[in-house]
Amino acid sequence: MKQARVIGIGSHLPKNILTNKDIEEKCDTTDEWIQKRTGIKSRHIIEPGQGSSDLALPAAQEALEMAGITPEEVDIIVFCTITPDQLAPGSASILQGKLGATNAAAFDVNAACSGFVNGLAVADSLICSGKYNNVLLIGAEVQSNRMLWHNRDTAILFADGAGAMVLTASDSDEDSSQVMTTHLGSDGSSYEILHLPRGGSREIFTMDNFDKDGYKIHMNGTELFKRAVVKFVSVCQEALDATGLTMDDVDLFVPHQANKRIIEAAGQRMGIDPEKVALTIEYTGNTTAASIPIALDHAYKDGRVKKGDIILVAAFGAGLTWASAIIRW
Numbered sequence: 001m002k003q004a005r006v007i008g009i010g011s012h013l014p015k016n017i018l019t020n021k022d023i024e025e026k027c028d029t030t031d032e033w034i035q036k037r038t039g040i041k042s043r044h045i046i047e048p049g050q051g052s053s054d055l056a057l058p059a060a061q062e063a064l065e066m067a068g069i070t071p072e073e074v075d076i077i078v079f080c081t082i083t084p085d086q087l088a089p090g091s092a093s094i095l096q097g098k099l100g101a102t103n104a105a106a107f108d109v110n111a112a113c114s115g116f117v118n119g120l121a122v123a124d125s126l127i128c129s130g131k132y133n134n135v136l137l138i139g140a141e142v143q144s145n146r147m148l149w150h151n152r153d154t155a156i157l158f159a160d161g162a163g164a165m166v167l168t169a170s171d172s173d174e175d176s177s178q179v180m181t182t183h184l185g186s187d188g189s190s191y192e193i194l195h196l197p198r199g200g201s202r203e204i205f206t207m208d209n210f211d212k213d214g215y216k217i218h219m220n221g222t223e224l225f226k227r228a229v230v231k232f233v234s235v236c237q238e239a240l241d242a243t244g245l246t247m248d249d250v251d252l253f254v255p256h257q258a259n260k261r262i263i264e265a266a267g268q269r270m271g272i273d274p275e276k277v278a279l280t281i282e283y284t285g286n287t288t289a290a291s292i293p294i295a296l297d298h299a300y301k302d303g304r305v306k307k308g309d310i311i312l313v314a315a316f317g318a319g320l321t322w323a324s325a326i327i328r329w
């Protein structure tokens with residue numbers, strides 16, 4: 001029996017920084033309101049013409065270097081995104097070509113903000129099946145060119161970035177580094193709480209419908225906020241129950257970075273020490289599927305992750321979807 005072990009992590013944020021003051025010029029909001037209601041001060045956005053695979057490439061290279069494996073040794077690329085470079089093929093294939101991962105299979109996972117944790121469950125299963133040894137797991141998004149900057153509901157929140165993780169197969173050993181458990185859920189009956197209706201098969205873009213709202217992300221922020229807090233708590237508890245751990249055993253909690261107040265409210269209900277929470281939202285905004293690997297990588301680079309640490313990750317987002325996992329580092 002094989003188990004999956006994390007051996008590499010990396011991230012990349014584009015160099016352009018958009019502050020709340022810059023957003024003030026684009027829509028009816030203020031720096032003070034954004035900071036108070038979301039915890040965001042600034043975010044990174046791409047150069048025109050870049051796609052998600054361009055952000056993923058340096059993150060992947062960093063993670064592979066840490067893992068000590070070459071692109072040719074990657075067996076499969078799982079690319080989590082809702083903003084692929086183009087409608088087809090998946091960004092996983094585009095990244096595979098850029099990386100020179102000539103022996104890798106490649107596919108995308110679309111589960112919005114829960115994408116990376118869904119991808120982690122897929123990567124874990126592929127490795128535990130015994131068929132694959134090295135999985136390159138990516139979370140990468142370019143949200144900035146999807147923003148309608150006059151729409152303050154979403155313009156203040158979403159941003160660009162990428163994170164990468166390398167997982168490898170090792171022989172089963174209860175006490176060693178491993179993905180200990182993963183938990184996934186969805187409620188598709190409520191998908192309209194957060195969705196981007198146009199541009200898919202049901203309603204394609206035409207010159208007629210590409211009006212000023214044609215590309216708008218529709219979001220009921222207050223409803224999402226309430227549901228996110230509840231689901232964060234329950235899906236984290238599922239992971240703890242499955243492993244027999246308690247919140248006191250958790251060394252680092254890496255939540256999806258949607259809104260600092262969601263993270264604080266969920267953290268309080270779960271009784272987790274705020275010192276144990278990885279937070280990047282202040283300078284990244286919400287980077288959807290990229291937010292967890294970016295936050296984990298930054299915590300690692302800050303020296304907050306040691307061998308043997310118990311890391312709890314959890315996400316909630318469009319779908320609606322939610323997910324959690326526990327990794328022993």
Ligand code: COA
Nearest residue numbers: 028029030033037113152156221222224225258259316317
């Ligand atoms: N700038 C300034 N004022 C704003 C504003 C903005 N961007 N957005 C809303 N307001 C105003 C509202 O008009 C309202 O004014 P009123 O009290 O005079 O009526 C007030 O601020 C409060 O609005 P509300 O919508 O209740 O704010 P909120 O505290 O719920 O924050 C979100 C809004 C979107 C930041 C918050 O609901 C959120 O983060 N939700 C989750 C979003 C999310 O996670 N999305 C991605 C899924 S991963």
